[in-house]
Amino acid sequence: MNTEAATVPVEPRQPAPLARLDRAAIEAIVASGRRLLVQGGMGIHASDGLAGKVAAHRGARLVGVGTVSAVVKNADHLRREIRRARAEAPGGYVGLNLMAAVNKAEFELSARVAIEEGVSFIVQGAGISREIVKWCRAGNVPFAGIVSSGRLAAMYEKWGADFIVAEGAEAGGHIGDIGHPLPGLVDEVVAATSLPVVAAGGVDASDVARYFAAGAIGVQMASRFLACSDGDVHPNFKQMHLGKTDADITLITSCVKGMKARAVRNTFTDALARGESFPPRSKAWYFGPEGFHGRKKACVECLAAEVCLCRASQFRESFCITDALLAAAVKGDMEKGLFYTGSSITRIPELTTEELPTARALLEDLEARLALAEPSRLAAAG
Ligand SMILES: Cc1cc2nc3c(=O)[nH]c(=O)nc-3n(C[C@H](O)[C@H](O)[C@H](O)COP(=O)(O)O)c2cc1C
Incomplete structure (x- = not known):
């Protein structure tokens, strides 16, 4: 030795x-x-x-x-x-x-x-x-x-x-x-x-x-x-970027100051377009028992108070952006997730995930x- x-x-x-x-x-x-x-x-x-x-x-x-x-x-x-x-x-x-x-x-x-x-x-x-x-x-x-x-x-x-x-x-x-x-x-x-x-x-x-x-x-x-x-990012997020045309893209009104945002069209964006709202859900599955910076309620106050339409409406209007984006990027939930994308998505070559x-x-x-x-x-x- x-x-x-x-x-x-x-x-x-x-x-x-x-x-x-x-x-x-x-x-x-x-x-x-x-x-x-x-x-x-x-x-x-x-x-x-x-x-x-x-x-x-x-x-x-x-x-x-x-x-x-x-x-x-x-x-x-x-x-x-x-x-x-x-x-x-x-x-x-x-x-x-x-x-x-x-x-x-x-x-x-x-x-x-x-x-x-x-x-x-x-x-x-x-x-x-x-x-x-x-x-x-x-x-x-x-x-x-x-x-x-x-x-x-x-x-x-x-x-x-x-x-x-x-x-x-x-x-x-x-x-x-x-x-x-x-x-x-x-x-x-x-x-x-x-x-x-x-x-x-x-x-x-x-x-x-x-x-x-x-x-x-x-x-x-x-x-x-x-x-x-x-x-x-979740494999389903990658999948959502393949083989898309202009008809698959939509502009939503975000809870962030009511700004427009581009996303892949799915059942979630269609529901937003119909005026449905999605109040915050528990995020313990992602942030664990300690919460996000100790904040354990469904709303983790991720945005500055004055810009969040969801919080400003007492969670009765708009949607929780953290839930929607986590559902897409981490869970890969193709129905409830919000899949942000640029207009360049339509020019991504026709590929399979492999x-x-x-x-x-x-x-x-x-x-x-x-x-x-x-x-x-x-x-x-x-
Ligand atoms: C899924 C997704 C999330 C994004 N998040 C942010 C962000 O957190 N901050 C930011 O400044 N821009 C964000 N952007 C914008 C990008 O950084 C980038 O400038 C823009 O998407 C460029 O266009 P392209 O996606 O067509 O290439 C995001 C874009 C996408 C597609």
Whole structure:
């Protein structure tokens, strides 16, 4: 027996830290002729497991960026998800998606955990909080804002953002402005700000080159990654993304401020369209006996009080978003779940669940298609 080895103190090896995705880092990537391919954060478990796989991609034309979602994660769960991505993509770019519409206490806690874990950036959607920009500056973490107008992009630039995600009406989940499709929005946002702009919403491999030509330094895709074999979302969520046409997509009125949101049509969305309401149910099956941050009632107050139509109506109108999204992403309940999706769903190739690509294979395919679409860009960058 080698006794010497037993006396050597063994420190657990720390994974390499994530890299900061600030404006200078983005400008250096662009100067090298490459662009960002961002995996959009998807709330309530939908994007869990994807961030590290996308952030591990460093191709000739695309640099992968992963995003972890903060929605209904307690501090441990959030830390686990960030650390998992960091281990899969040491030195890569992994950010946190934080929505201003969530309960203020969780908003603050998620931001604190992400800053402690040294995420590459924090990106804010669904509402606006100026606090988060200040916290990011104090924590030396780059900040990005998701916008549906040039005006908002200009405001974020004044506040000190590092980059902007211009999210068009084609996006999945909550839509900032249903009258603002992505092609026009990208032009408007690029004109309104000097910050790097990432184009999001309904983007498919065949659109990527055109958004780069329009001045975007990256594209964000979310729904397309749902139909990958190696994300954690329930297999039925993946199944719900296959072989769909325009008739399978619908816009619902969400309990979040009454915003419009895009989802796969099913018995749940049909019931919402008829005006049925769905008060909160017990979530002990998911959060366990301790509840969510100690909140054990059917309503775990996941949203800021002033934005939740379900709570504001004493649970008589609208629906519980946490129940509906957990039912879809965790239980895979195809009838009672709410399956958010982007309009790009109709362009996902006809596949069976056995044929789904890995996130890595999807990125390699994007690289290859981009090489055909814009053969001269790399040469121009030198
Ligand atoms: C299931 C699902 C959940 C989403 N959750 C969030 C979220 O929590 N926060 C957010 O800012 N955007 C969310 N989005 C929007 C995406 O991050 C992304 O910007 C958008 O869907 C891009 O369009 P695409 O899905 O057509 O690629 C979600 C989208 C989907 C499909």
